[in-house]
Amino acid sequence: MRITFDPEITREGGQVQVQISAPVPAGSAPEYQGTVTGSIVLANAGEALTAQGWLQSEAVVQCSRCANSHTVAVRIDVNEECVLRDLDRPQAYTARESGTVPFPILNGNEIDLSELVRQLLNLHLPLRPLCRADCAGLCPHCGQDLNQRPCQCATDSSDPRLAPLATLRDKQERKLQ
Numbered sequence: 001m002r003i004t005f006d007p008e009i010t011r012e013g014g015q016v017q018v019q020i021s022a023p024v025p026a027g028s029a030p031e032y033q034g035t036v037t038g039s040i041v042l043a044n045a046g047e048a049l050t051a052q053g054w055l056q057s058e059a060v061v062q063c064s065r066c067a068n069s070h071t072v073a074v075r076i077d078v079n080e081e082c083v084l085r086d087l088d089r090p091q092a093y094t095a096r097e098s099g100t101v102p103f104p105i106l107n108g109n110e111i112d113l114s115e116l117v118r119q120l121l122n123l124h125l126p127l128r129p130l131c132r133a134d135c136a137g138l139c140p141h142c143g144q145d146l147n148q149r150p151c152q153c154a155t156d157s158s159d160p161r162l163a164p165l166a167t168l169r170d171k172q173e174r175k176l177q
Contacts, residue, residue, distance in 0.1 A: 009111070015043035018113065024057060025118035030125065031060040033071060036117060040078055049082040055117060064128040065137030066145050076124045080116065 009016050018040045024032040038055035056075045063070060136146035144151035158166070 009042055009044055009049065012044050012046055015041055016111075017041045018053075018111075020055065020113070020117070024121065025114040028118050029122045032121070033058040033060060036121065038076075038078070040113065042082070042111070047083075051078055051080045051082050051113075051116065053078045055120060057121060059121070059125060061125065061129040063131035063135055065130060065135045066147055067138065068131050068145070068147075070129070070131040072126060072129055074121060074124055076120050078120060080120075082116065 020038045020040065021035055024036050034057065036055055036057040038053060040051050040053035040055070043050050043052070054075065054077055056073065058071050059074050060069055061072055062068065131147075138145055139151040139153055141153040142151050144153075
């Protein structure tokens, strides 16, 4: 996702609109289907550049209940701060007085949005992806996928940690009789 450097971006108030349609950057956490698409406007805001727009792609993730793979749409509203510093220089990642570290996007004579896009895609994955809202998950005893068929395990729903309370309840009920 490299764009030829546009001098317009170096003057305050200058801006460049970037249309993105490219393969997902290498190093992105899950597998992605297709490409990442979007539109980002880079605008010079004095000390830094602002990157505003949107990105979207489709990630292949595992369901957090049944562990089956499924596709989930990832759509991101981009609102980031960037600087025209070289990606490969350690000084590019130093904090300013405000404590924030703007994201460097310069790679030689090109603006490189690959690392910014990769990080945004990874940060916006669902924390607990579900293949469907009513996913029954796996049996905790035998591991059977309960979406396919029920298992034959006993369905004792009592929590063994609460057994002492059940004993107290039984004693109380006997006293009342």
